[in-house]
Amino acid sequence: MEAEKEKKLSIPPRGIRAIIEAVRLGEVIKPSQYAKREAFKKHDIKEAWLNRVLTMIFYDIMKKQGLIDKAIKDVVGVTPLILDPWLRAALRVAFDVVLFHDPNQNTLKNLKWKASDFISSKTHPYVGMYYWDIFERILEYKPNPKTELERLEWEYLAPAWLIERVRKLLGDETKAFFEAVNRKHEWISIRVNTLKTTPEEVIKEFEEEGVEVVQSKRIPVVLKIKGPYDFDSSYLFRKGKIIVQEEASAVASVILDPKPGEVVVDLAAAPGGKTTHMAELMKNRGKIFAFDIDKARMKRLKDFVSRMGIKIVKPIVKDARKAPEILGEEVADRVMLDAPCTSSGTIGKNPELRWRLREQKIEEMAQLQRELLESAAKLVKPGGRLLYTTCSIFIEEDEDNVSWFLETYKEFRLVKLSGPYDPGFLEGTMRAWPHRHETIGFFYALFEKVTQ
Numbered sequence: 016m017e018a019e020k021e022k023k024l025s026i027p028p029r030g031i032r033a034i035i036e037a038v039r040l041g042e043v044i045k046p047s048q049y050a051k052r053e054a055f056k057k058h059d060i061k062e063a064w065l066n067r068v069l070t071m072i073f074y075d076i077m078k079k080q081g082l083i084d085k086a087i088k089d090v091v092g093v094t095p096l097i098l099d100p101w102l103r104a105a106l107r108v109a110f111d112v113v114l115f116h117d118p119n120q121n122t123l124k125n126l127k128w129k130a131s132d133f134i135s136s137k138t139h140p141y142v143g144m145y146y147w148d149i150f151e152r153i154l155e156y157k158p159n160p161k162t163e164l165e166r167l168e169w170e171y172l173a174p175a176w177l178i179e180r181v182r183k184l185l186g187d188e189t190k191a192f193f194e195a196v197n198r199k200h201e202w203i204s205i206r207v208n209t210l211k212t213t214p215e216e217v218i219k220e221f222e223e224e225g226v227e228v229v230q231s232k233r234i235p236v237v238l239k240i241k242g243p244y245d246f247d248s249s250y251l252f253r254k255g256k257i258i259v260q261e262e263a264s265a266v267a268s269v270i271l272d273p274k275p276g277e278v279v280v281d282l283a284a285a286p287g288g289k290t291t292h293m294a295e296l297m298k299n300r301g302k303i304f305a306f307d308i309d310k311a312r313m314k315r316l317k318d319f320v321s322r323m324g325i326k327i328v329k330p331i332v333k334d335a336r337k338a339p340e341i342l343g344e345e346v347a348d349r350v351m352l353d354a355p356c357t358s359s360g361t362i363g364k365n366p367e368l369r370w371r372l373r374e375q376k377i378e379e380m381a382q383l384q385r386e387l388l389e390s391a392a393k394l395v396k397p398g399g400r401l402l403y404t405t406c407s408i409f410i411e412e413d414e415d416n417v418s419w420f421l422e423t424y425k426e427f428r429l430v431k432l433s434g435p436y437d438p439g440f441l442e443g444t445m446r447a448w449p450h451r452h453e454t455i456g457f458f459y460a461l462f463e464k465v466t467q
């Protein structure tokens with residue numbers, strides 16, 4: 016009996032206030048872990064166990080936000096988006112805890128009384144009273160999906176339109192796909208900076224720090240460490256010996272394969288995962304022109320470049336559609352276009368993204384990607400190569416753009432890719448999948464400009 020009691024979720028009043036504040040701040044402070052950190056500090060969450068429990072709930076709410084908001088709407092009668100932000104945050108916490116966890120009686124009491132007091136103090140006593148009043152209805156609430164697709168939304172924790180799309184792409188593997196993206200992500204993928212150290216040395220240092228580490232079989236400079244890991248206080252990170260990067264992302268630079276002394280243009284470079292990797296492959300010899308339109312992300316690129324001891328990168332904060340005007344045409348041996356995209360392949364890493372994504376966005380991104388491909392086509396020298404990648408799983412952003420490019424730019428041919436991942440839906444292209452390759456969803460197409 017005692018053991019059973021202990022298994023139930025227990026959150027003290029301070030924890031309730033901290034998680035509501037974290038969810039509230041998460042709407043305005045990005046990335047969301049900063050919001051969580053600030054709220055936990057404010058409410059003095061020092062105990063490791065409590066931090067772990069609240070962190071789990073914080074990310075759980077993001078992953079299930081669309082479903083939680085549907086439940087709120089069923090109970091309250093309006094979309095939570097028009098409610099007071101503190102009330103919305105408290106309701107999201109309450110629904111998540113009640114529907115998806117197993118809270119003990121004390122936690123339920125705190126969730127009713129302390130949350131109500133807390134949001135009263137943040138807004139108006141009427142708001143707290145309203146929350147208090149409807150709390151019993153939250154306890155009674157049972158989701159009532161009416162169709163098979165609505166039922167799958169609760170099973171896969173994703174909106175219906177996304178499930179339909181994944182089904183069209185993957186058929187029987189749909190369930191495995193969503194299970195993989197919803198799994199707890201404990202392992203963090205990093206890349207070793209070979210300008211400063213070796214994978215073996217870094218493995219040794221992690222082991223000495225007591226961090227579990229495994230080396231990627233596909234890309235030996237990629238290591239996976241068991242999190243959590245505090246990068247800010249990490250010697251390896253501060254000295255620029257490691258950088259956070261997914262294996263699928265590191266594969267891109269290896270495929271483009273820039274050589275020492277070459278001229279490379281990276282058209283969507285920030286925060287610099289691929290730019291820095293290419294500089295390493297080029298042994299810090301040659302030139303990389305790194306374009307990105309986002310100043311803040313570019314600042315991070317500049318920090319990484321200097322910390323990692325890289326000398327050959329010229330950052331250019333400009334729209335990459337202007338790159339041929341700025342640099343001239345046919346100047347590059349290699350062009351990397353790691354295009355801005357819907358990022359649908361990263362929903363495992365960015366749990367709230369699935370609820371934020373809008374289907375209309377896909378066409379918008381595909382159009383921008385084509386304009387960037389036009390720019391890339393002009394930059395490549397005859398005999399030079401262009402790599403087009405996205406972290407999206409949608410055909411419109413991937414294979415469709417490749418077909419369009421090959422039809423429009425007859426001087427380019429597709430260089431067939433044969434690994435380390437699986438063939439894409441167009442012969443010669445390649446895709447990485449979360450459920451098959453334990454990485455993010457990623458798409459690759461390599462082109463060569465034929466010499467006349």
Ligand SMILES: C[S@@+](CC[C@H](N)C(=O)[O-])C[C@H]1O[C@@H](n2cnc3c(N)ncnc32)[C@H](O)[C@@H]1O
Pocket residue numbers: 264282283284285286287288289290306307308309312333334335336353354355356
């Ligand atoms: C997928 S991210 C690039 C990630 C980067 N290659 C890396 O490996 O770290 C896409 C980038 O495209 C940038 N971007 C969006 N529109 C752009 C444009 N018109 N010109 C240049 N960069 C753009 C975004 O700011 C974003 O940093």
